[in-house]
Amino acid sequence: MLLRVGCVCKKGHRFLLRAFSCGVAMAKSKFEYVRSFETDDTCLRNCYIVVRLDGRNFHKFSEQHGFVKPNDERALALMRRSAGCVMEQLDDVCVAYGQSDEFSFVFKRSTNWFKRRASKLMTHVASQFSSSFVFFWGEYFTHQPLLYPPSFDGRVVLYPSNRNLRDYLSWRQADCHINNQYNTVFWTLVQKGGLSTTQAEERLKGTVAADKNEILFSEFNINYNAEPQLYRKGSTLIWDTAEEVTTKKVKPANQSEREVHVTRTRKKITTHHCDIIGSQFWEEHPDILESD
Amino acid sequence: MLLRVGCVCKKGHRFLLRAFSCGVAMAKSKFEYVRSFETDDTCLRNCYIVVRLDGRNFHKFSEQHGFVKPNDERALALMRRSAGCVMEQLDDVCVAYGQSDEFSFVFKRSTNWFKRRASKLMTHVASQFSSSFVFFWGEYFTHQPLLYPPSFDGRVVLYPSNRNLRDYLSWRQADCHINNQYNTVFWTLVQKGGLSTTQAEERLKGTVAADKNEILFSEFNINYNAEPQLYRKGSTLIWDTAEEVTTKKVKPANQSEREVHVTRTRKKITTHHCDIIGSQFWEEHPDILESD
Amino acid sequence: MLLRVGCVCKKGHRFLLRAFSCGVAMAKSKFEYVRSFETDDTCLRNCYIVVRLDGRNFHKFSEQHGFVKPNDERALALMRRSAGCVMEQLDDVCVAYGQSDEFSFVFKRSTNWFKRRASKLMTHVASQFSSSFVFFWGEYFTHQPLLYPPSFDGRVVLYPSNRNLRDYLSWRQADCHINNQYNTVFWTLVQKGGLSTTQAEERLKGTVAADKNEILFSEFNINYNAEPQLYRKGSTLIWDTAEEVTTKKVKPANQSEREVHVTRTRKKITTHHCDIIGSQFWEEHPDILESD
Amino acid sequence: MLLRVGCVCKKGHRFLLRAFSCGVAMAKSKFEYVRSFETDDTCLRNCYIVVRLDGRNFHKFSEQHGFVKPNDERALALMRRSAGCVMEQLDDVCVAYGQSDEFSFVFKRSTNWFKRRASKLMTHVASQFSSSFVFFWGEYFTHQPLLYPPSFDGRVVLYPSNRNLRDYLSWRQADCHINNQYNTVFWTLVQKGGLSTTQAEERLKGTVAADKNEILFSEFNINYNAEPQLYRKGSTLIWDTAEEVTTKKVKPANQSEREVHVTRTRKKITTHHCDIIGSQFWEEHPDILESD
Structure with missing residues (x-):
């Protein structure tokens, strides 16, 4: 800390002010050692960094806000919108996948965003997603006010190979399928079959996937596989390049004005509700993953 | 996974459904190995766990939303409100300290909330704070709409002793003082002194704390130490027990109705804008810290 | 990398040498990125850093080398000697405690040795201990050659407070007591009581500490508490300052030669086999621990 | 802890023994909470785990033990022997590479040895290597006794892809080349050129690889590339399968005795001093690496 030498202190109380201020600056440098307690949480290089968010107490949240069962279009759309906002604000997210409240x-494995610091990555994602969720709420829930600010927790997981990453995403999509199938039968039994939730639960105890499809088909004439892909497959957001054609009027010297078409390629987010377990999606979008 | 044995498949396409469903369940268990890539980030026991949030690009954010300089009462109140919301939702926060956009x-050192998992702790804090910030925006910025969802990043730091923790909080409060003093002089020079921001910056180059107070006092007749404590000391939120007296009407058998006063002690958050570097605050609130 | 410009290559094959050498240097810098995969494992400041070593497969090792049961004086002395060697070579070990093969x-909590890097600390301790164990083997096992190089594994644990550290050491000493008591009765039953190891095991099943002492006392007239402290309490090594008096002959000018006593205080390791669970040991050696 | 109820205490002092013993057992369980301070340091799955050891103060060690400069055959052979011992004792080391004192x-990336716990892996390697180094010392340094037990420090680094791992090994081999070339010229200037070590250092300042080869060739008629591969390339240890033919005498019933050849394939360590930067070595030994 620099101390101005020879300063004239005309008034006692100002001298005290000065002494106090210097004291605080000195104090600050004295306290600054506490920074050395911070730890480095850099993510291992050349690994995909996955941040997964989960809604906190969303079972209760969905009831309090009158979510349609088993799938609420508004909530799913709001989740997608918030996820898109994360992708636009945070660099280097190459793919995002969502289902239910997660x-x-x-x-991307080569990202150097925030120097790959795990804490920065996950808190920024959690923060941006949460503030977007509240911010855009009204656009989707036009008649249902938000009663209180919801919360999402997050975690970071690293995947060293393309195979591991694809298996991670497959795991989440398989989970989506299993839960959605269960929920579809469960709420059909309740809403159309007139069962209580306890009875529906009882009915489904011990059934395997095939049994559930059978119940839907033979009792309610519902072909599970004809249900919307959005419900069965979840939402996959990726970056696409889109050609954007704009028309400009130009007037060269000594010529009459005319229209010119300007084509720009621009990155934009696209949403897919298809299978991402098989190879087709990845073959159609070879730029998402980087080679091992 | 259980496979129902001997199921009768009357229709081919349903058999396919069934096979497909089983396949997905099998796939899920096949993919589940990816969970083993998650790492344990449990915080060392018997240490204070500090989660610090910082606004992302808040310089720009504050300009876009017309924040009053050097201190915007509305923004500071909204920060406090959001922090209070975090304390109410998340167990075991024994003290919170805020200044500027942090x-x-x-x-508390003995907390077992979320099993002391660093990622859960910091993402929940970041998420709850962010969603609260957007949720309560309108209460404080009545004439200024929120233009886009803001973001806060977070980090976790552990402090093993009471001394270390108090030094951490002292560091932040000393930082508050130094920044606020600079900002107060800077904006006074601009707003009252008619300097441009570049000129004000130039003028303050190389000055120490005492010089800044002198400028305020001799040129603008402002005693820095008489500035609101909120600006100079930041905001400290703690839990207090408050006695709550409610009046109930009771009518015992064979007696006439009468009023009864019921006293309950209830935990509630109180906000302080005092010095927390010295001992007084801690002596007056001996329950905040636990013994080493 | 610098490339010498304009070098004259008189002979083709030397040109190749040069090219090759440059190539390797270039290659090295090309490969050096792999260093960025190293992670920081700095131990949290202001915590005691404990490195505990355990012998690998020492049950088998002790049998192959004819260790006396239940306690082999030579092995315990060699362990202490190796531990002393670790303390002499590695700075800032304030106390070491050993029992059995651990x-x-x-x-000390303020150590900055190896920048508090956990990997450096534990590998150095493991390495120095192991090489010392082999190096000094012959001094203690004069008639029993070492058949193969043994191995010890290690781990790092941090303790934030003096209480936690003392509880750690108490835990190890209580473990020493419990194991030694069991082993003493077990081997007495085998060696003096003529039981097979299976019979001895059977006999002790379900017994508590008091029962074991009773067996020793009533059947073999052994008072467990009169057994050597070394066995019951393990070994605690600390630094002590010792006054060392040396005699020097000096001959001042114009005086006759005479002897002078030079007193130097020197740090040296002392070994204790006393209780370290209670307060007495720590009160007698107040310099071992630093204040919280 | 079980307390035997109704035990008959014939003698006062034994009752005290009993009480004391119970006390210690109780104490142990009371202290056991300290185990919860241990942290999980499991290495990320599907990554190669590299443990690198470096000699501590080996410059001084090599001088005190009269190592031949620039390369001591005995020391290098002892390093290889110790490394081989590590490979034999510790499962799942697929390749080891050494040069100088490292x-x-x-x-292998799929190893589950010690549950992939970093601390266990690196301390075991450091310990086994160090004890082997002392144990086998006399076999290589027949006329030079070991003066004191040496120490090696270790670290763990993870590599997610085969490319990264090969680049790591290439980095170490390029380092070997650069250091060995420097040392070869340096010691040639000193030993054959009659320069002091300071003069030799001065002479080599600013030279590039090509210059060094030129000095060797034109002044000492040494073709660096004809120097032993061991020095220039270091030592690579891998597992090979060897066919082992043993001869057994068998005597079938009612037949005369005869000899039978039994062929067994057995894993054994082989040592290579070849280039491992290029592809050839890896193509010739496709089993070392696992697919990404």
Whole structure:
């Protein structure tokens, strides 16, 4: 700390002010050692960094806000919108996948965003997603006010190979399928079959996937596989390049004005509700993953 | 996974459904190995866990939303409100301290909330704070709409002793003082002194704390130490027990109705804008810290 | 990398040498990125750093080398000697405690040795202990050659408070007591009581500490508490300052030669076999621990 | 802890023994909470785990033990022997590479040895290597006794892809080349050129690889590339399968005795001093690495 030498202190109380201020600056440098307690949590290089968010107490939240069962279009759309906001604000998310009240964001393996610091990555994702969720709420829930600010927790997981990453996403999509199938039968039994939730639960105890489809088909004439892909497959957000054509009027010297078409390629987020367990999606979008 | 044995498949396409469903369940268990890539980030026991949030790009954010300089009462109140919301939702925060666009949350050293998992703790704090910030925006910024969802990043730091923790909080409060003093002079020079921001910056180059107070006092007749404590000391939120007296009407058998006063002690958050570097605050609130 | 410009290459094959050498240097810098995969494992400041070593497969090792049961004086002395060697070579170990085939080394909470890097600390302790164990083997096992190089594994544990550290050491000493008591009765039953190891095991099943002492006392007239402290309490190594008096002959000018006594205080390791669970030991050696 | 109820205490002092013993057992369980301070340091799955050891103060050690400069055959052979001992004792090391006073051990990416716990892996390697180094010393340094037990420090680094791992090994081999070339010229200037070590250092300042080869060739008629591969390339240890033919005498019933050849394939360590930067070595030994 620099101390101005020879300063004239005309008034006692100002001298005290000065002494006090210097004291605080000195104090600050004295306290600054506490920074050395921070730890480095850099993510291992050349690994995909996945940040997965989960809604906290969303079972209760969904009831309090009158979510349609088993799938609420508004809530799913709001989740997608918030996820898109994360992708736009945070660099280097190459793919995001969401279902139910969870969303996974995959940072590309070569990312150096925030120096790959795990805490920065996950808190920024959690924060941006949460503030977006509240911010855009009204656009989707036009007649249902938000009663209180919800919360999402997050975690970071690293995947060293493309195979591991794809298996991670497959795991989440398989989970989506299993839960959605269960929920579809369960709420059909309740809403159309007139069972209580306890009875529906009882009915489904011990059934395997095939049994559930059978119940839907033979009792309610519902072909599970004809249900919307959005419900069965979840939402996959990726970056696409889109050609954007704009028309400009130009007037060269000594010529009459005319229209010119300007084509720009621009990155934009696209949403897919298809299978990502098989190879087709990845073959159609070879730029998402980097080679091992 | 259980496979129902001997099931009769009357229709081919349903058999396919069944096979497909089983396949997905099998796939899920096949993919589940990816869970083993998650790492344990349990915080060392018997240490204070500090989660500090910082606004992302808040310089720009404050300009876009017309924050009053050097201190915007509305913004500071909204920060406090959001911090209070974090304390109410998340157990075991024993003290929180905020200034400018940052807020630190101290979990008590014996907390077992979320099994002391660093990622859960920091993402929940970041998420709850962010969603609250957007949720309560309108209460404080009545004439200024929120233009986009803001973001806060967070980190976790552990402090093993009471001394270390108090030094951490002192560091942040000393930082508050130094920044606020600079900002007060800087904006006074601009707003009252008619200097441009570049000129004000130039003028303050190389000055120490005492010089800044002198400028305020001799040129603008402002005694820095008489500035609101809120600006100079930041905000400290703690839990207090309050006695709550409610009046109930009771009518015992064979007696006439009468009023009864019921006293309950209830935990509630109180906000302080005092010095927390010295001992007085800690002596007056001996329950905040636990013995080493 | 610098490339010498304009070098004259008189002979083709030397040109190749040069090219090759440059190539390797270039290659090295090309490969050096792999260093960025190293992670920081700095131990949290202001915590005691404990490195505990355990012998690998020492049950088998002790049988192959004819260790006396239940306690082999030579092996215990060799363990102490190796531990002393660790303390002399590695700075800032303030106390070490050993029993059976394990030894714990406590680095003082303020140590900055190896920048508090956990990997450096534990590998150095493991390495120095192991090489010392082999190096000094012959001094203690004069008639029993070492058949193969043994191995010890290690781990690092941090303790934030003096209470936690003392509880750690108490835990190890209580473990020493419990194991030694069991082993003493077990081998007495085998060696003096003529039981097979299976019979001895059977006999002790379900007995508590008091029962074991009773067996020793009533059947073999052994008072467990009169057994050597070394066995019951393990070994605690600390630094002590010792006054060392040396005699020097000096001959001042114009005087006759005479002897002078030079007193130097020197740090040296002392070994204790006393209780370290209670307060007495710590009160008698107040310099071992630093204040919280 | 079980307390035997109704035990008959014939003698006062034995009752005290009993009470004391119970006390210690109780104490142990009371202290056991300290185990919860241990942290999980499991290595990320599907990554190669490299443990690299470095000699501590080996410059001084090599002088005190009269190592031949620039390369001591005995020391290098002892390093290889110790490394081989590590490979034999510790499962799942797929390749080890050593040069000078360092050795790297690569655990295969799928290893589950010691549950992939970093601390266990590195301390075991450091310990086994160090005890082997002392144990086998006399076999290589027949006329030079070991003066004191040496120490090696270790670290763990993870590599997610085959490319990264090969680049790591290439980095170490390029380092070997650069250091060995420097040392070869340096010691030639000193030993054959009659320069002091300071003069030799001065002479080499600013030279590039090509210059060094030129000095060797034109002044001492030494073709660096004809120097032993061991020095220039270091030592690579891998597992090979060897066919082992043993001859047994068998005597079938009612037949005369005859000899039978029994062929067994057995894993054994082989040592290579070849280039491992290029592809050839890896193509010739496709089993070392696992697919990404």
